[in-house]
Each structure stands twice: as structure tokens, then as C-alpha cells.
Amino acid sequence: TSSLATTFLDLPLANPLMNASGVWCSVASQLEALLESESGAMVTKSCTLDPRNGNPEPRYRVLDGNKPWGSINSMGLPNEGFPYYLRYTERHDYETKPLFISISGLTLDDNLAMVDSLKDAVTPAILEINLSCPNVPGKAQLGYDFDAMDTLLAEVTSGYGQRQLGVKLPPYFDIAHFDEAAAILNRYPSVAFVTCINSIGNALVIDINTESVIIKPKDGFGGLGGDYVLPTALANVNAFYRRCPEKAVIGCGGVKSGHEAFLHILAGATLVQMGTALYEEGPGIFTRVKAELLEIMKQKGYENLADFHGKLKTL
Numbered sequence: 581t582s583s584l585a586t587t588f589l590d591l592p593l594a595n596p597l598m599n600a601s602g603v604w605c606s607v608a609s610q611l612e613a614l615l616e617s618e619s620g621a622m623v624t625k626s627c628t629l630d631p632r633n634g635n636p637e638p639r640y641r642v643l644d645g646n647k648p649w650g651s652i653n654s655m656g657l658p659n660e661g662f663p664y665y666l667r668y669t670e671r672h673d674y675e676t677k678p679l680f681i682s683i684s685g686l687t688l689d690d691n692l693a694m695v696d697s698l699k700d701a702v703t704p705a706i707l708e709i710n711l712s713c714p715n716v717p718g719k720a721q722l723g724y725d726f727d728a729m730d731t732l733l734a735e736v737t738s739g740y741g742q743r744q745l746g747v748k749l750p751p752y753f754d755i756a757h758f759d760e761a762a763a764i765l766n767r768y769p770s771v772a773f774v775t776c777i778n779s780i781g782n783a784l785v786i787d788i789n790t791e792s793v794i795i796k797p798k799d800g801f802g803g804l805g806g807d808y809v810l811p812t813a814l815a816n817v818n819a820f821y822r823r824c825p826e827k828a829v830i831g832c833g834g835v836k837s838g839h840e841a842f843l844h845i846l847a848g849a850t851l852v853q854m855g856t857a858l859y860e861e862g863p864g865i866f867t868r869v870k871a872e873l874l875e876i877m878k879q880k881g882y883e884n885l886a887d888f889h890g891k892l893k894t895l
């Protein structure tokens with residue numbers, strides 16, 4: 581019989597599925613629901629040092645009238661503030677499943693302050709630094725500023741005492757950018773994983789009936805998720821899988837069933853995150869996608885994830 585069991589940074593996981601940071605993970609009740617769900621791991625909402633209200637609403641819309649299906653969001657990093665999530669890491673049940681904590685400081689100093697507190701806390705939570713929020717007005721994505729990304733990683737890795745951590749990357753769309761980003765990341769061995777991708781930033785969805793944009797912030801420009809981003813997500817997963825052999829890749833983008841989870845793992849993802857589909861279906865989705873992924877593996881005669889992990893064929 582097939583098994584979904586896997587390991588990540590030497591931690592055992594019952595399965596490779598987890599939430600994408602930002603979805604169903606902003607407050608304790610949501611985090612508790614993820615803990616009780618069948619996800620193999622979970623991550624908190626990217627936090628800033630201080631609590632934030634985020635952007636004005638409407639700031640999230642699901643695009644389910646047409647095919648393909650997806651979402652657009654410009655949340656603007658609403659969160660309870662770093663201390664709230666640090667307190668959650670102190671009461672999480674790590675025997676049940678691993679916990680990631682995501683941070684997205686508004687300044688380098690804020691990121692360093694949060695990293696410093698995490699180092700002192702000696703928590704088993706795994707740090708995922710968000711370099712790719714596209715929705716804070718006036719803030720460019722760190723992942724698209726290679727010098728700033730390099731500086732941040734130099735300071736954060738030394739601040740974190742070379743403890744293993746990961747980064748949440750924006751999608752790249754140019755081979756030269758895959759090369760340059762990977763070259764920077766490979767200079768930091770303690771960056772043990774990369775999560776690809778965050779939403780495709782600053783898309784614009786227009787409603788023909790109202791002749792209007794559909795979200796309020798930034799004149800309607802927001803991060804795209806769902807079916808629309810799957811091919812770009814798979815490309816980024818595979819590009820960093822090929823370029824960073826010493827690092828693990830977490831896949832995120834366009835996963836709504838066992839089918840896309842299988843594709844992400846084939847492309848090189850060790851774990852797979854769900855955002856839009858989780859937002860719409862709720863934590864029960866993990867039970868469904870687990871069963872679907874197992875069924876696909878059974879049909880193909882794969883007993884475990886290693887049988888097909890990263891084994892994408894080329895022509």
C-alpha cells in the first residue's frame with residue numbers, strides 16, 4: 581500500500597500537505613483547526629513586529645464564475661503582531677505536526693528583531709521568511725531586489741546563529757533571475773528550504789458587468805492565486821529544485837487536488853502548500869487531497885513519495 585509519510589529537515593511528517601502562509605492561520609482558532617486537520621504540517625500568517633489591520637476591504641475575492649478558477653488578494657499583511665505568533669509557537673503541540681512561523685518585517689531591523697527573539701526562544705518552530713508580499717503599498721518585494729535580499733540573508737543567517745530557516749519567494753519569470761536568485765541563496769547553507777511561489781503580484785481582475793476592478797486596495801491590483809498560477813509555480817519549484825540541490829523546495833501555487841500536489845512533488849517539491857483552495861474549502865481539504873494523492877500513487881504503482889519526487893521527465 582502507498583504511504584504519504586515524509587520527512588522535512590529531519591522531522592517526520594504524516595503527509596506532505598500544509599497550508600500556505602496567510603490562509604486559515606491568522607488567529608488561534610484557525611491555527612487550532614489546522615492542528616486538528618489532516619495536514620502534515622502548518623504555518624502561521626506572515627507577521628510584522630506590531631499588529632496590523634492591513635488594507636481596506638474588499639481585499640480578497642475568489643474568481644469562481646469562470647474557468648480557470650482562482651483568487652485575487654491585497655490583504656496588506658493584516659496580522660496580530662509577532663508576539664502573538666511567538667506565544668503560539670510556545671504552546672503548539674509539536675508531537676502532532678511540525679509548525680512553521682512566517683515573518684514579514686516591514687524593515688530589515690524588524691526582521692532582525694523577530695529573528696533575534698526566535699533564536700532566544702529556542703523554539704522547534706521552523707522559520708519561513710516572507711520575501712514576497714506584493715500588497716503593502718509603497719513596499720517593493722524583497723525577492724525582486726537581489727541586493728536587498730542578499731543583505732537580508734547575510735544579516736538574518738548570522739543573527740539566527742546559522743540555525744536552519746527558509747524563504748518564501750515570489751515567482752520569477754526569467755531564467756537569468758532563477759540563476760541569480762539561486763546563486764544568492766546557495767551562498768547561505770543555513771537557508772535550508774525555499775517555498776515557491778507566493779502569489780503572482782499585481783494582477784488586475786475586471787468585472788465586465790460593473791466595468792470595475794473587484795478589490796479596493798491599490799486600484800484593484802492584487803496577488804493572483806489558484807489555477808492561473810500552477811504552471812508558473814511548477815516552473816519555480818523545478819527551477820530551484822535543479823539549482824539548489826542542497827536545499828528542500830516547498831511547492832505552493834495552484835494546488836486544489838491530489839493531481840496538482842502530485843505535479844508539484846514530481847517537479848521537486850518535498851512539501852506542498854495550499855492557499856486559495858484551502859481558503860474556499862476549509863481544513864477538511866487536507867483529508868480530500870490526501871486521499872486523491874494516495875489514489876494517484878496507487879494507480880501508478882508508487883509506494884512512497886520518494887518513488888517520484890523530483891523525477892520529472894524532459895523530452
Ligand SMILES: O=C1NC(=O)NC(C(=O)O)N1
Pocket residue numbers: 602626653654655656657658710712713714715716778779803
Ligand atoms: O505574502 C503575501 N502574499 C499575498 O498574496 N498576500 C499577503 C498579504 O497581502 O498580506 N501576503
